Amino acid sequence: MFRYSCYPNGVNEVYDSAWAFAVMDSFVFCAIFLFFDFDAGTRMCALSFHVGCTAAFLDPDTEDIYSEGIRNMDISAGDIGPLVGAIIGYILALLIIGPAIQGNIKSGLAHAQETAIKLAWHEGQLWTGIVKYFRGSDQTIEVDYLVQQAFLAQERTAQLNANLGNSWWECFDSGRTGLIRGHLLELHERMSYMNDWLRGLGVAMQSEDFGAEHDALMSKVSASMLRLNSCTADLLYHSCCLAIGGYSPELDSYQLDEDVKAPKAFKEAFEQGRKEVYKSDMLAEDSIEEHFVAFALSSYADYVEMLAEDVLSGSKVKRVSIMQSTIDGIKSIPCLNPDHGYMVRCFVAFFGSAFIGYVGVPGLMKPYSAGVASTAAILISSSGGTGSAIVSNMNRFLGIAGGSVLGSVLHALAVPCTPWAPLSGFVMAFIYLGISFFTKFKPPNYGFIGMLSAIFALKQLFKPCGQDESIGRAEFESLQTQMLAIFVSTAADVFIGNQSAGHLACHSYKELLHTVLESSRDAFDPKKPIDADRRAFRGKLVGQYAQAELIGHEATIEPRIYRLPWNGSFYDKLVEQSYQDTVNSGLLRFAIVEVERNPKLKPLLEAMTSSPAAKAIIHEIYARGTLSVALAVAVMKKDSMSALRAPLKVCKALTAEMPKPLDLDLNAAMLDILAEVNGGIAKSKLSSAKASEDGYCLAGTLGLLKFLLLFSFLKFSSCCFYSGCFAANRRAAM
Numbered sequence: 001m002f003r004y005s006c007y008p009n010g011v012n013e014v015y016d017s018a019w020a021f022a023v024m025d026s027f028v029f030c031a032i033f034l035f036f037d038f039d040a041g042t043r044m045c046a047l048s049f050h051v052g053c054t055a056a057f058l059d060p061d062t063e064d065i066y067s068e069g070i071r072n073m074d075i076s077a078g079d080i081g082p083l084v085g086a087i088i089g090y091i092l093a094l095l096i097i098g099p100a101i102q103g104n105i106k107s108g109l110a111h112a113q114e115t116a117i118k119l120a121w122h123e124g125q126l127w128t129g130i131v132k133y134f135r136g137s138d139q140t141i142e143v144d145y146l147v148q149q150a151f152l153a154q155e156r157t158a159q160l161n162a163n164l165g166n167s168w169w170e171c172f173d174s175g176r177t178g179l180i181r182g183h184l185l186e187l188h189e190r191m192s193y194m195n196d197w198l199r200g201l202g203v204a205m206q207s208e209d210f211g212a213e214h215d216a217l218m219s220k221v222s223a224s225m226l227r228l229n230s231c232t233a234d235l236l237y238h239s240c241c242l243a244i245g246g247y248s249p250e251l252d253s254y255q256l257d258e259d260v261k262a263p264k265a266f267k268e269a270f271e272q273g274r275k276e277v278y279k280s281d282m283l284a285e286d287s288i289e290e291h292f293v294a295f296a297l298s299s300y301a302d303y304v305e306m307l308a309e310d311v312l313s314g315s316k317v318k319r320v321s322i323m324q325s326t327i328d329g330i331k332s333i334p335c336l337n338p339d340h341g342y343m344v345r346c347f348v349a350f351f352g353s354a355f356i357g358y359v360g361v362p363g364l365m366k367p368y369s370a371g372v373a374s375t376a377a378i379l380i381s382s383s384g385g386t387g388s389a390i391v392s393n394m395n396r397f398l399g400i401a402g403g404s405v406l407g408s409v410l411h412a413l414a415v416p417c418t419p420w421a422p423l424s425g426f427v428m429a430f431i432y433l434g435i436s437f438f439t440k441f442k443p444p445n446y447g448f449i450g451m452l453s454a455i456f457a458l459k460q461l462f463k464p465c466g467q468d469e470s471i472g473r474a475e476f477e478s479l480q481t482q483m484l485a486i487f488v489s490t491a492a493d494v495f496i497g498n499q500s501a502g503h504l505a506c507h508s509y510k511e512l513l514h515t516v517l518e519s520s521r522d523a524f525d526p527k528k529p530i531d532a533d534r535r536a537f538r539g540k541l542v543g544q545y546a547q548a549e550l551i552g553h554e555a556t557i558e559p560r561i562y563r564l565p566w567n568g569s570f571y572d573k574l575v576e577q578s579y580q581d582t583v584n585s586g587l588l589r590f591a592i593v594e595v596e597r598n599p600k601l602k603p604l605l606e607a608m609t610s611s612p613a614a615k616a617i618i619h620e621i622y623a624r625g626t627l628s629v630a631l632a633v634a635v636m637k638k639d640s641m642s643a644l645r646a647p648l649k650v651c652k653a654l655t656a657e658m659p660k661p662l663d664l665d666l667n668a669a670m671l672d673i674l675a676e677v678n679g680g681i682a683k684s685k686l687s688s689a690k691a692s693e694d695g696y697c698l699a700g701t702l703g704l705l706k707f708l709l710l711f712s713f714l715k716f717s718s719c720c721f722y723s724g725c726f727a728a729n730r731r732a733a734m
Helices: 002-006 017-035 040-058 080-097 108-134 142-165 175-207 212-245 253-278 285-312 322-332 340-359 371-379 386-414 421-441 444-461 473-495 501-523 534-556 568-597 599-610 612-636 646-657 666-684 695-733
Strands: none
Touching: 002 017, 017 040, 017 340, 040 340, 040 371, 108 142, 108 175, 108 212, 108 285, 142 175, 175 212, 175 285, 175 534, 175 568, 175 695, 212 253, 212 285, 253 285, 285 695, 340 371, 340 473, 371 473, 386 421, 386 444, 386 473, 421 444, 501 534, 501 568, 501 612, 501 695, 534 568, 568 599, 568 612, 568 695, 599 612, 599 666, 599 695, 612 666, 612 695, 666 695
């Protein structure tokens, strides 16, 4: 509108003032969207529509005249048919797809409510199964089933988060629906913490020997343990039912009182059983796993109690209003993308396509064509996303070409000039749409093919009978334009400044492991303060793990034209193994913060760090982990033939620096640590009301997590040295 308000007739002659104004205006507008941190969808639509208007403005022979301003809206230059069709399609989608056959509204918030109630029920059943298994006397294959159920609980929690992420637009965090969404977000956060303890419990159950002392202790605490679990599971389900209702009734004081009494009764029974079984009120070597389970179960009850207090008492939930969301979005726009190669690649791909469309290609497209640049604006990949960009671009072309050809063939077969042609055409279109949308929604790698194939096939199927079934010149030119845009965008992705997805994956994995190692080292360093924000620390770990997993998938489809194949199986194995390390690190931070929050437990932390064996274990974890990460990155970064020997050189250097395994026996180290810890607990003289505040349970949790991290990094270093040193030596000998 701004251009047409200044020059109502557009460009009359090439290189006149209107032409210069349009070129400068278009360059500035597009550069702003290419260089600044706009949302990908906003950037695509803005560039795609802007280049179409610019091409019409620059063409001296065009008869299209667009609106000069808001008071003079003129859409005669465009085809009103697609606009009306889009409006009708949106209305039908809302009226037909929205309500399901059963009458339920299939919205993101409704899905979140259904997922939440199922999650709360299954979570309570899973904790019940774990408690019943742990109070048994034998280790059976049931533990593997429970560990698998913990994985499924984690996936359900992730699905709840995904549904909630799509629900803000449905309620804008206002009214009753906004209250429901806020409570469900709180439920998701609590469930995430519970799932971490479930993963830790899986490892503890697998390492428990189920000896005579275990049986004796469980016989004394079994009743109180089952009661605590039952009260907590009921309160979790009750709180979830109220959360998805979106209102806060009077507090169910009886049920909440029962949940408060149960942890105290369990702690007293556990303390009395410990004294009777181990003949002293001390942390014994054989009771580490039992104290960890007691701490985890009590923490589970604490999480549910806090959730119930938030939901049942009607406390305010955090909401993001439309105004705040708008302000946050505007604040994020002025940020430049730190990947300068990405900005250069986008600039070259888009303006290169625009120049090709401006000058035209003889025999392919006429001058002042906007199709190539408009398509290229949609094909620009993200930073480090070369592999998925190329695959997506080729899938787009396959969808367009395949849909056009198949639509033409099916039109010739199913739409003859007979009375039943409309019926046969409708049936064929219905079947083809069903197959296409199954391809779009089920296989994640073929979504573009299904959607575009349906669109371009319907263009052929909706032709009247008797019309030329072959692909017309317009459709053929569209295919050529799409292919040219894909070629330009792909060339920019591959050759201009895009970072290697493999290198980005190595960097993400290195950052993740360094966070785990540094947090483990700092947790037992009295000179370094501990950040008490457990939510932020867990969010950092989860974000880094998700980034490493995502970029690793990107690296598998990266076009390694001048690089060796990506060692995807080795990388996936390392990332999968590191997940339990992130969980253990998060649980360790949780226990350390509990100690820091209670000044009376300071002697416990001092005892954990003063033991020579404890110091040796922490040094072993950090040194072995750091050097193993360096070797793993060197193995995965072998991009060329000259780099094949790099892992061998790195392996030799790291072998000399790698600390030898602990000389002292681990059993002796455990006894040394327990002696220091029991002395520290005795000095604290702390009386607690539940196991999550008990010094012995905290000490058992810290000790078990420390040894789990040690065993994990011993396994990790062995895996890295086998993959790096052994493979490199074998290649050197060949």
